[in-house]
Structure formats: structure tokens, C-alpha cells
Amino acid sequence: MTAEPYVPEDADLDTLREAVHTCRGCPLYRDATQAVFGAGPSTARLVLVGEQPGDREDIEGEPFVGPAGRILDKALTEAGLTRDDVYVTNAVKHFKFQRADRGKPRIHKTPGRTEVVACAPWLVAEVTRIDPDLLVCLGATAAKSIHGPAFRITQDRGRIIPAATGPFEGRRTLATTHPSAVLRARDDRDEVYAGLVADLRIAAEA
Ligand code: URA
Ligand code: SF4
Secondary structure, eight states, rough: OOOOGOOOTTTHHHHHHHHGGGGOGGEEEEEEEOOOOOOOTTSSSEEEEEOOOOOOHHHSTTTOOOOHHHHHHHHHHHTOGGGGGGGEEEESSSSSEEEEEESOOEEOOOHHHHHHHHHHHHHHHHHHHHOOOOOEEESSHHHHHHHHHTOOOOHTTEEEEEEEEEEGGTTTEEEOHHHHHHHHHHHHHHHHHHHHHHHHHHHHHH
């Protein structure tokens, strides 16, 4: 399973964004509404990588436009950034979900290692075109896509770490909490959110 044959070589971002709709690199295209490519200026110095589109993103075709996106926007503002300063994308371009009751948002399922690996050529192509100063991994799925499956976000978040191997080798990265973790948090919600803002501030100043 790989997206590789669907990724046009030497294509610009707009061409890639069109080509992603032809991808059959893993089975996730079958049940999703559409692929969701990254969005934001091609000149961005920061690329933010989430996990995969959620229910809203799958419907609208844009990354981080649902509840997690609202948390992200708020955190970016508090860190002195706006969505115009960053290119936002996901490790996996199609929504993996469990069917829900009618009228309810579908339930997100964490993509597996094979899907993350299959979809990585799209992320590599985006990051290569943009060539940012820093890759910000939002959550474990993004961090593992970039650093490999052994990466532990709880240990290594909030620090600038160059990728040691793989297609992003040598590129500066910073891992932080996924905005959805703020939504899921209970008693420690303020703390989890403050951690996200603090890490984004480090990214903004990097
Ligand atoms: N969560 C993600 O990881 N990405 C999105 O685009 C939306 C929610
Ligand atoms: Fe292709 Fe990624 Fe969608 Fe799988 S999830 S079909 S690899 S774009």
C-alpha cells in the first residue's frame, strides 16, 4: 500500500492538491467523502501536521475547520500566529471513521501504521515544495509519520528536534499535543491547552 504512484513528480502544490483526489494508495478513499489536502500559503515558514481529516473536514474538504480547528486557531492566536502564517495539513489525507447514528458526527478512528506509511508520499511532496523552517507535529500520529513509530510525544514534545532518518532527515521538527486532546481532556483541560499554546510559541520563535 502506497500513494507513491499517484503523486505526480515535480508538481507544484496546486497540481498535487488536484492529484490527491485520484489516490487509491490505501483503502481509506473508499468510505471517505473526499481527500483533504493541506491549506495555507506556499511561502509559510511553519508547516503544521495533524492526524487526518475529521467529520467536518471530510465534508468541507479543508483541514482543521471543525471543533479541533477552532481550538487550533485560538491557540495560534495566543502564540502570536494566525492561520495565514502557517500551512496546515495532515499525515493521512482521507477520514477513517466508524459509522455513527444518523445526524451524529461520525466517530474518528486512529489511522494505522500501514495507512500512515501509505499516505506519507503526499506529506513529503507538500513539505518538499514549501520547504519550511520547522515542521510542527500535532499529536502522535503526525510525530510518528515523521520520526518513525518509536517516537514518544510525552517525552519529546516542545523541543526542536531534527528528524534523524527517513524522508524528512535533517529537517527541524517540534512535536506538541493534538488540539483534539484539549477537547477530550477533563480536569486538566486548561493545562493541556496551555501546553499546546506554549509549544506553538516556541515554534513561532524558532
Ligand atoms: N484533526 C486533524 O488531525 N486534522 C484535521 O484536519 C481535523 C481534525
Ligand atoms: Fe491515498 Fe492517503 Fe487517501 Fe490512502 S489516505 S487513499 S494513501 S490519500
